[in-house]
Amino acid sequence: MSVSTVAVDQAVCCDISGPLPVLGRDVTVPLVTGGEVTYAALDYAASAPALQRVWDDVAAYAPYYGSVHRGAGYLSQLSTDLFENARRTVTEFLDCRADDQLIFTRSTTDSLNLLAAALPDGCQVFVFETEHHASLLPWRDAQVTYLDAPRTPRQAVATLEEALAARTASGQEGQGPALVCVTGASNVTGELWPVRELAAVAHAHGARIVLDAAQLAPHHPVSVQDLDVDWVAFSGHKLYAPFGSGVLAGRADWLRAADPYLAGGGASRKVARRTDGGVDVEWHDTAARHEAGSPNVIGAYSIAAACNALTEAGFDTLVAREQHLIDTVRAGLAEVPEVRVLSLFGDDAPRVGVISFVVEGWNSSHFAAALSAEYGIGVRDGLFCAHPLVRTLLGSDPQTQGECGAPEAAPGEKSLNAIRVSFGAGTPDEHVERFVGAVKELVRDGARWQYRTEDGRCVPAV
Numbered sequence: 001m002s003v004s005t006v007a008v009d010q011a012v013c014c015d016i017s018g019p020l021p022v023l024g025r026d027v028t029v030p031l032v033t034g035g036e037v038t039y040a041a042l043d044y045a046a047s048a049p050a051l052q053r054v055w056d057d058v059a060a061y062a063p064y065y066g067s068v069h070r071g072a073g074y075l076s077q078l079s080t081d082l083f084e085n086a087r088r089t090v091t092e093f094l095d096c097r098a099d100d101q102l103i104f105t106r107s108t109t110d111s112l113n114l115l116a117a118a119l120p121d122g123c124q125v126f127v128f129e130t131e132h133h134a135s136l137l138p139w140r141d142a143q144v145t146y147l148d149a150p151r152t153p154r155q156a157v158a159t160l161e162e163a164l165a166a167r168t169a170s171g172q173e174g175q176g177p178a179l180v181c182v183t184g185a186s187n188v189t190g191e192l193w194p195v196r197e198l199a200a201v202a203h204a205h206g207a208r209i210v211l212d213a214a215q216l217a218p219h220h221p222v223s224v225q226d227l228d229v230d231w232v233a234f235s236g237h238k239l240y241a242p243f244g245s246g247v248l249a250g251r252a253d254w255l256r257a258a259d260p261y262l263a264g265g266g267a268s269r270k271v272a273r274r275t276d277g278g279v280d281v282e283w284h285d286t287a288a289r290h291e292a293g294s295p296n297v298i299g300a301y302s303i304a305a306a307c308n309a310l311t312e313a314g315f316d317t318l319v320a321r322e323q324h325l326i327d328t329v330r331a332g333l334a335e336v337p338e339v340r341v342l343s344l345f346g347d348d349a350p351r352v353g354v355i356s357f358v359v360e361g362w363n364s365s366h367f368a369a370a371l372s373a374e375y376g377i378g379v380r381d382g383l384f385c386a387h388p389l390v391r392t393l394l395g396s397d398p399q400t401q402g403e404c405g406a407p408e409a410a411p412g413e414k415s416l417n418a419i420r421v422s423f424g425a426g427t428p429d430e431h432v433e434r435f436v437g438a439v440k441e442l443v444r445d446g447a448r449w450q451y452r453t454e455d456g457r458c459v460p461a462v
Contacts, residue, residue, distance in 0.1 A: 019321075020313060021052035022240065022426030029376045032449045032460045037376035040431035044238070045187050045354045045422035046380055048218060050302070051240040057305040058243065058298055068295045069266060069288070083297045086304035087287070093307035094232055094249050095223035101256075102249040103287045104300045108214040109134040111233035111248035112181070114290055115210060116141065118258030122176025126163055126207070128156070129388040130188075130344065135181050135212045136388070142179075149392045152345055153194040160198055164205035178207035184216030188386050188393070188420070190326075190354030191345045192216070199228045210250070214238050218424055219322060219352035221315045224249065236299055240425065241306040245299025256285045264292035310425070318425050322353050325423055325432050329355055332436030338362075338443050342393040342418060353423040356384070358394065359443060364417045365458035370447040373460045375438040377431075380420045390418055 019025075028036040041049055061082065066075030068083045091102045105111045116138035119125070125139040128147045136146075147163055150156035160180065167178065180202045185192050195211055202209040208230040213222050217234040224232055231250030236243060260267040260283055267289050270282040283289050310318065333339045338360040343349065359367055368381035383390045391397065396416055421435060450461040 017317075019428050020240075020309070020318075020425045022049040023052060023055055024049050025426065025428075031376060032373040040375075040377040040434055042421045042423050042427070042431060042435055043378050043380050044218070044424045044427070045190075045215060045384075045420060047237045047242055048240045048424055049426055050242055051306055051309050051426065053309040054241050054302050054305045058302050061298070061301060065297070068297050070294075079297050083295055083300055086297075086300040089304035090247055090300075090307055091249065093222075093304075093311065094247075095225050096249050097225060097251075099252060100224065100250055101252040101287050102247060103255070103290050104295060104303075105233075105246040105248055105290075106244060106296075107134075107237070107246040108132075108212060108233045108235040109138075109246075111246050112210070112212065113138040114248055114261045115231060115233070115254075117261055118254045118290075119179065120177050120254060120257070124167065124172060124176060124178045125181060126160065126178065127181045128159075129392070130186065131181065131183055131386070131389070132187050132212065132214070133385045133387070134214070135183060136386075139181070149344060149389065153197070153349070157194055157197045157201055161201050161205075164201065164207060168205060178202075178205070180207055180209040181212065182209065183212045183214075184222065185219065185352045185354070186344070186386075186389070187215045187354060188356050188384050188389050188418075189343050189345075190215070190351035190422075191343065191349045192220075192351060195227050195229065203228065208251070215352060215354060218310075220319060236303040236306070239303060239306045240309070241299070241302035243296070243299040243302040245296050245303055247303065255290060258290075259283075260292060261290040262292040266295070267292035313425070322424060325427060325429070326351065326353055326355070328429070328432050329421060329423075329436060333357060333439065336440055336443050339439065342390075344389075344393070353427070354420065355422070356390070356393075356418045356420040358418050359439075362443075363458070364419045365453075366447070366451055367442065368419050369451055369458040369460065370442055370449070371435070371438055373451075374442075374448055375434065377435050377438055379435075380422075382417050384418075384420055394418065 024041060027039045029039045030036050064075055064078050066079040068080050070076060087102050105114060112134055119142050124143045126145045126147060127136060130149045145163055147159050150159050182195060182198050183193055184195055199209045210231040211229040213232050213234040216222055218239045222232060231248060233248050234246065236245045267283055268281050269284050272280045274280055333341055340358050342356045358364060364381040368379050371377040371379055423432060451458050452461045
């Protein structure tokens with residue numbers, strides 16, 4: 001019996017009419033006001049909990065763990081087979097082209113830095129300022145054009161068209177290739193970006209495009225062929241598989257031509273000493289070229305297990321249920337005049353379960369701390385590793401965060417950061433309903449506890 005069969009046999013069946021079972025769904029946390037409550041994990045955009053199915057599959061495999069691509073023993077052969085089968089599973093999940101490569105990395109950030117290291121000489125990169133830092137910052141060795149934040153999907157397409165047309169008109173097109181980097185769903189607003197249209201514009205001007213699908217893949221199907229992107233990157237820890245692995249998948253030519261991302265065992269096919277004392281190396285031209293070292297087989301297998309679980313649950317069902325949660329949160333927040341939801345594309349824009357907002361007269365860190373300490377609700381506050389975007393949405397300049405015990409901004413003044421609530425396939429209705437109720441109560445009655453700033457974070461005062 002194969003390891004994959006063992007894992008599937010032991011997996012927990014899911015009732016897809018409700019939330020998918022995730023680890024931590026029954027964890028209770030203490031409240032500063034007394035007693036305990038079941039924890040409401042509403043920070044999926046940072047890291048989603050592991051699906052129970054993923055955990056069970058990994059646990060079933062764990063006794064069979066062995067080295068990958070390195071041993072003649074049974075467990076090593078089994079682990080190698082599992083690792084490569086995981087690669088095929090994720091390739092199918094992304095609907096890759098027949099000649100695409102899929103490389104296992106550590107995360108989306110690692111994937112995009114790998115691609116940045118593989119850019120041909122003279123490559124020009126176009127990236128919107130609205131990107132997560134993982135997409136905004138890796139291109140430091142390339143010529144980068146930062147595009148202003150668009151206010152509609154149509155404007156995003158027009159902005160890219162104008163930038164690429166200007167490149168052609170100036171003659172830069174003949175100096176090297178071009179790459180466009182774009183998110184699929186914003187980690188701040190949750191809004192979906194017009195990826196297919198942006199890819200069409202990029203290709204019409206001879207450029208390539210890489211999709212940051214970190215926030216898209218956990219919520220919607222991602223087809224490399226349908227979207228016509230050249231590469232896609234995402235993280236396991238956002239896809240209900242928090243075991244330290246990520247993915248870069250797409251066209252192989254730039255990856256094969258580039259120096260290995262890491263030099264070491266596994267990336268090299270042959271190494272020999274030269275007579276002058278140096279070393280000659282022949283590198284692999286497969287995905288192994290950029291997977292030096294012992295692969296994270298559990299991380300890769302967990303991503304494959306998550307892909308299988310989401311596919312079997314059915315994205316149509318998952319998307320419909322998530323839309324119900326989105327509608328619940330947005331309707332509840334709309335009933336609080338002091339709350340302003342952040343958006344680039346407007347209220348009618350399609351989005352995933354990621355919503356950021358500010359509360360008039362409240363310090364965002366203070367509000368988030370009160371949600372946690374007094375209601376057992378975990379959200380995130382800050383700039384969400386997307387500083388230019390959040391500051392654009394808030395209309396504020398970089399400033400030092402104030403003390404959490406005092407309002408961050410008085411009524412009518414601009415906020416310095418925001419609060420983000422995010423959810424997904426494992427979120428029960430009760431969690432979002434409790435969140436909406438807590439927001440209303442905090443705004444109406446204020447916090448019931450005293451808070452102080454400690455190491456830059458707002459925490460309950462002892």
